[in-house]
Amino acid sequence: MTTTLSTERLILTPVGLDDFTEIAALWRKTDFTRFIMGRALSEEEVWFRVLRDIGHWAALGHGNWSIRLKDAGDYLGSVGVLNYRREMTPAFDAPELGWGVDPAFQGQGYAAEALTAALAWADRTLGAARTVCMIAPDNLPSLKLAARVGYQPYAETTYSDHLVRLFERPCTPP
Numbered sequence: 001m002t003t004t005l006s007t008e009r010l011i012l013t014p015v016g017l018d019d020f021t022e023i024a025a026l027w028r029k030t031d032f033t034r035f036i037m038g039r040a041l042s043e044e045e046v047w048f049r050v051l052r053d054i055g056h057w058a059a060l061g062h063g064n065w066s067i068r069l070k071d072a073g074d075y076l077g078s079v080g081v082l083n084y085r086r087e088m089t090p091a092f093d094a095p096e097l098g099w100g101v102d103p104a105f106q107g108q109g110y111a112a113e114a115l116t117a118a119l120a121w122a123d124r125t126l127g128a129a130r131t132v133c134m135i136a137p138d139n140l141p142s143l144k145l146a147a148r149v150g151y152q153p154y155a156e157t158t159y160s161d162h163l164v165r166l167f168e169r170p171c172t173p174p
Helices: 015-025 043-060 110-125 140-148
Strands: 009-014 063-071 075-080 094-099 130-137 154-157 162-170
Touching: 009 043, 009 110, 015 043, 015 075, 015 154, 043 075, 075 110, 110 130, 110 140, 130 140, 140 162
Parallel strands: 094 130
Antiparallel strands: 009 063, 063 075, 075 094, 130 162, 154 162
């Protein structure tokens, strides 16, 4: 089962094949990928990410949503409730939240609006005690957003040869 979320300005739909072209264009932008992968992604790499996102929804009932402007339909990025089984210590033991918005749309509150909707959905639906996320230490916009929605740091570790900070947020019962 998939879920569409709606906010005042945004529509969040589970990632699908129809999103591929716009997702590939975003992942080619190094100003978008610098804190996530450290490099732009090839079309092949993005294709596998899209297939992973579709499979995530099919297997687990949650995953990445494509974020679009409700009125204009512009693709802004994604937000998701994830279980990627990341190989790191400490391992994630709770649902992971991840987000990324096209730099052209940053600074307008879209990421906060989408993340707040995804967190409300997770709090209502998953029954988890907390959610977690990981952020590169120099990704100041994401660090500020995480704090704004209630994430607190609990560890530093290395993931894919990059230093990352791990954050947790207690779920708010509905």
